[in-house]
Amino acid sequence: MRAVTIRDGELVVEEHPDPVPGAGQVLVRVRAAGLNGADMHQRLGRYPAPPGSPQDIPGLELAGEVSQNGPGATRFEPGDRVMSIVGGGGQAELAVVHERVLMPVPEKLTWPEAGGAPEVFTTAHDAIFTQAGLQPGERFLVHGGAGGVGTAAIQLGRASGAICYATVRNAARHDDVAALGATVLAPEEFTEHGPFDVILELVGAPNLPDNLNALNTGGRIAVIGIAGGAKAELNLGVLMGKLARIHGSMLRYRPLEGKALTARAVERSVLPLLASGSVTVPIAASFPLDEVNAAYDAFTAGGKFGKIVLQI
Amino acid sequence: MRAVTIRDGELVVEEHPDPVPGAGQVLVRVRAAGLNGADMHQRLGRYPAPPGSPQDIPGLELAGEVSQNGPGATRFEPGDRVMSIVGGGGQAELAVVHERVLMPVPEKLTWPEAGGAPEVFTTAHDAIFTQAGLQPGERFLVHGGAGGVGTAAIQLGRASGAICYATVRNAARHDDVAALGATVLAPEEFTEHGPFDVILELVGAPNLPDNLNALNTGGRIAVIGIAGGAKAELNLGVLMGKLARIHGSMLRYRPLEGKALTARAVERSVLPLLASGSVTVPIAASFPLDEVNAAYDAFTAGGKFGKIVLQI
Numbered sequence: 001m002r003a004v005t006i007r008d009g010e011l012v013v014e015e016h017p018d019p020v021p022g023a024g025q026v027l028v029r030v031r032a033a034g035l036n037g038a039d040m041h042q043r044l045g046r047y048p049a050p051p052g053s054p055q056d057i058p059g060l061e062l063a064g065e066v067s068q069n070g071p072g073a074t075r076f077e078p079g080d081r082v083m084s085i086v087g088g089g090g091q092a093e094l095a096v097v098h099e100r101v102l103m104p105v106p107e108k109l110t111w112p113e114a115g116g117a118p119e120v121f122t123t124a125h126d127a128i129f130t131q132a133g134l135q136p137g138e139r140f141l142v143h144g145g146a147g148g149v150g151t152a153a154i155q156l157g158r159a160s161g162a163i164c165y166a167t168v169r170n171a172a173r174h175d176d177v178a179a180l181g182a183t184v185l186a187p188e189e190f191t192e193h194g195p196f197d198v199i200l201e202l203v204g205a206p207n208l209p210d211n212l213n214a215l216n217t218g219g220r221i222a223v224i225g226i227a228g229g230a231k232a233e234l235n236l237g238v239l240m241g242k243l244a245r246i247h248g249s250m251l252r253y254r255p256l257e258g259k260a261l262t263a264r265a266v267e268r269s270v271l272p273l274l275a276s277g278s279v280t281v282p283i284a285a286s287f288p289l290d291e292v293n294a295a296y297d298a299f300t301a302g303g304k305f306g307k308i309v310l311q312i
Numbered sequence: 313m314r315a316v317t318i319r320d321g322e323l324v325v326e327e328h329p330d331p332v333p334g335a336g337q338v339l340v341r342v343r344a345a346g347l348n349g350a351d352m353h354q355r356l357g358r359y360p361a362p363p364g365s366p367q368d369i370p371g372l373e374l375a376g377e378v379s380q381n382g383p384g385a386t387r388f389e390p391g392d393r394v395m396s397i398v399g400g401g402g403q404a405e406l407a408v409v410h411e412r413v414l415m416p417v418p419e420k421l422t423w424p425e426a427g428g429a430p431e432v433f434t435t436a437h438d439a440i441f442t443q444a445g446l447q448p449g450e451r452f453l454v455h456g457g458a459g460g461v462g463t464a465a466i467q468l469g470r471a472s473g474a475i476c477y478a479t480v481r482n483a484a485r486h487d488d489v490a491a492l493g494a495t496v497l498a499p500e501e502f503t504e505h506g507p508f509d510v511i512l513e514l515v516g517a518p519n520l521p522d523n524l525n526a527l528n529t530g531g532r533i534a535v536i537g538i539a540g541g542a543k544a545e546l547n548l549g550v551l552m553g554k555l556a557r558i559h560g561s562m563l564r565y566r567p568l569e570g571k572a573l574t575a576r577a578v579e580r581s582v583l584p585l586l587a588s589g590s591v592t593v594p595i596a597a598s599f600p601l602d603e604v605n606a607a608y609d610a611f612t613a614g615g616k617f618g619k620i621v622l623q624i
Contacts, residue, residue: 131557204548223548230549236516236535237542239560245443246558248551 003057003092004292004310006043011292016057019089019096021070026099028082030064032115032286033090035299035308036148037227038252042088043296049088050253059090060252062097063105063114064312073099081105085118085251085259091292091310100260103267106275113281116148116307120281121270122262123224123251124153127200129160130265131247132220136161138197139216141190143207145182146173148307149224153200154182155279156270165193176282176305190214198222205232208246212238221246282306315369315404316604316622318355323604328369331401331408333382338411340394342376344427344598345402347611347620348460349539350564354400355608361400362565371402372564374409375417375426376624385411393417397430397563397571403604403622412572415579418587425593428460428619432593433582434574435536435563436465439512441472442577443559444532448473450509451528453502455519457494458485460619461536465512466494467591468582477505488594488617502526510534517541524550533558594618 005014021027039058041047049055063083066076076082082102089095105114128134140157144150145166157164158181166182167190168174174184185193194214201207204226211221212235219242239246251262273279284304287295289312299308317326333339351370353359361367375395378388388394394414401407417426440446452469456462457478469476470493478494479502480486486496497505506526513519516538523533524547531554551558563574585591596616599607601624611620 208546208548223552226548226552230547232546232548234520234544234546234558235542236520236538236544236560239558240535240538240562241560241565243561243566245560246546246551248548248553248557249555250552253553254555 001093002289003089004059004289006056006058009044011043011296013290013292016092018094021068021073021096023071024073024098024100025070025096026066026073026076026082026102027068027070028062028064028095028097029067030062030090030093030095030312032064032111033059033062033310033312034116034119034148035295035310036060036119037225040296040300053087054089057089057092059086059088059092061085061115061119062090062095063111063117067094070096075099076102081114083114083118084263085122087252091312093312098256098260100256101263103263103271106271108275108277109281112283112286112309112311116283116309117274117281119251120148120152120307121156122266123149124156124200125266125270126251126262127222127224127247127249128153128156128198129269130262131249132198132222134160134162134198137163139163139195140165141196141199141214142166142182143187143200144202144225145177145184146170146305147202149202151177151180151282151306154180156273158182159273159279162198165190165196170303173303173305195219201225203228205229208232208234212242212244215242215244217242219244223248224250284308286311313405314601315401316371316601318368318370321356323355323608325602325604328404330406333380333385333408335383336385336410336412337382337408338378338385338388338394338414339380339382340374340376340407340409341379342374342402342405342407342624344376344423345371345374345622345624346428346431346460347607347622348372348431349537352608352612365399366401369401369404371398371400371404373397373427373431374402374407375423375429379406382408387411388414393426395426395430396575397434399564403624405624410568410572412568413575415575415583418583420587420589421593424595424598424621424623428595428621429586429593431563432460432464432619433468434578435461436468436512437578437582438563438574439534439536439559439561440465440468440510441581443561444510444534446472446474446510449475451475451507452477453508453511453526454478454494455499455512456514456537457489457496458482458617459514461514463489463492463594463618466492470494471585471591477502477508482615485615485617507531513537515540517544520544520546524554524556527554527556529554531556535560536562596620598623
């Protein structure tokens with residue numbers, strides 16, 4: 001099979017042996033694979049894949065057709081459209097995925113949409129609902145509303161009956177994000193629009209003090225990104241006085257059963273919304289496999305609205 | 313009635329008008345009232361009582377007999393032994409408390425034990441179970457194991473099947489704390505004994521970085537005290553990688569319904585343990601009302617094991 005391959009920090013498309021599905025695993029003929037921030041870090045050698053995932057093939061999510069069931073795998077039939085998060089190796093013609101981590105692809109979704117959906121919707125759903133327990137009518141702030149996780153989070157928040165706010169740095173993206181169902185704010189003005197019950201934090205340390213000040217009593221901050229830095233200042237007295245909590249989470253290093261649990265939660269709570277079209281997967285651009293470097297450049301250029309996806 | 317009264321930072325026992333129970337409230341003839349760190353702060357003008365509580369009479373907990381039901385109060389009869397947390401005003405001959413916040417006193421408890429139980433057991437139970445969700449078999453670390461909340465927390469953790477560790481600064485108290493069911497550690501060595509699933513933090517900012525380093529994947533830190541400082545350094549990358557969370561909480565400023573919920577939880581989960589004697593209320597010393605200054609001096613002297621209580 002051909003696969004995006006990291007060679008000394010460069011991305012090339014190389015031949016690899018076809019992977020073989022083990023017990024409970026499924027061989028997937030990948031049709032689309034979304035890009036994520038983690039791929040950029042892994043390319044630079046800073047974010048190794050967990051054990052059991054290919055170390056030199058990036059890609060944290062994929063969508064495609066079931067090619068072959070491994071021993072004991074029974075959830076899907078060859079030809080079924082499936083999608084999933086993976087620990088690595090998504091940006092390849094073939095990938096093996098445990099059947100408990102796979103999800104069916106709603107008919108309405110194109111391959112690029114399906115390839116760009118698992119990581120952002122699983123991340124957003126897990127952080128907002130499983131971790132932070134967002135409730136209908138609560139005030140919900142998303143930092144970085146124009147990115148992949150941001151656009152997923154706003155739509156899931158809106159669909160659940162929360163009152164959504166989003167910070168967006170690029171003024172050219174304000175209307176796109178507002179159309180998803182959020183009141184759009186410039187990053188420097190969010191504290192004036194609190195208090196918020198749940199804050200989804202993708203920027204990291206620089207936002208934490210203001211997040212805490214803008215948090216409602218009983219509020220929750222879900223930290224899922226630290227692009228702006230990791231070392232934050234935290235006033236524990238304010239945290240106590242507000243009966244508040246701060247969650248940190250990531251998907252990649254969770255064990256199989258942890259990833260399977262998130263897949264069941266997304267199947268239950270998110271797939272019906274994608275199937276009906278009330279929630280969509282904004283695609284900024286898709287690139288063929290051989291243009292992987294253009295895809296990564298588009299990702300790192302920033303200012304995009306929605307996902308960058310490889311079509312394979 | 314006579315009551316401990318804060319006059320320009322000094323404690324005196326003064327006459328006050330007898331309080332009158334309002335709708336749903338109960339007039340309690342107080343027999344014992346525990347001292348807490350908050351009383352020390354309030355005496356210095358730094359921790360005002362919430363609206364509706366006496367501003368000049370300290371005391372966050374009490375035990376006594378029901379003297380009179382206010383209009384519509386039906387849970388208790390005159391003469392019943394009751395105890396509760398209060399927003400203030402506990403250190404007085406009489407206090408009015410909403411009936412939903414009161415709890416019955418198990419027969420086994422003496423007045424000093426009952427007067428010293430509500431604050432520490434409610435605080436510990438709420439932080440450990442309601443907030444941090446401690447589970448049987450988890451590894452549980454209590455910072456400050458010799459104090460009131462610490463002794464309560466260790467016993468509740470042990471009774472629930474957790475594996476308990478406690479830091480204790482004063483070596484003379486190690487045996488007392490170990491007898492409660494904890495492996496006792498000097499404060500500087502706790503990181504070597506991790507990872508811990510739940511950490512109960514009473515010291516505050518200085519411990520936070522090491523707490524996070526000693527935390528297990530999926531661990532929770534419950535911050536309920538900041539005697540050592542409020543401004544902490546928090547590495548959000550570590551928080552994410554460990555799928556960890558940090559809770560802040562306090563009881564005093566919660567609304568009536570919040571305090572009533574904690575009382576129901578303590579009635580359900582803690583009173584049976586106090587009634588059977590499997591959990592006890594260590595009393596360091598008790599003082600009559602007129603020796604209130606000696607009681608406060610004993611509290612601030614530190615190094616004690618268990619509660620300091622006024623008998624009234």
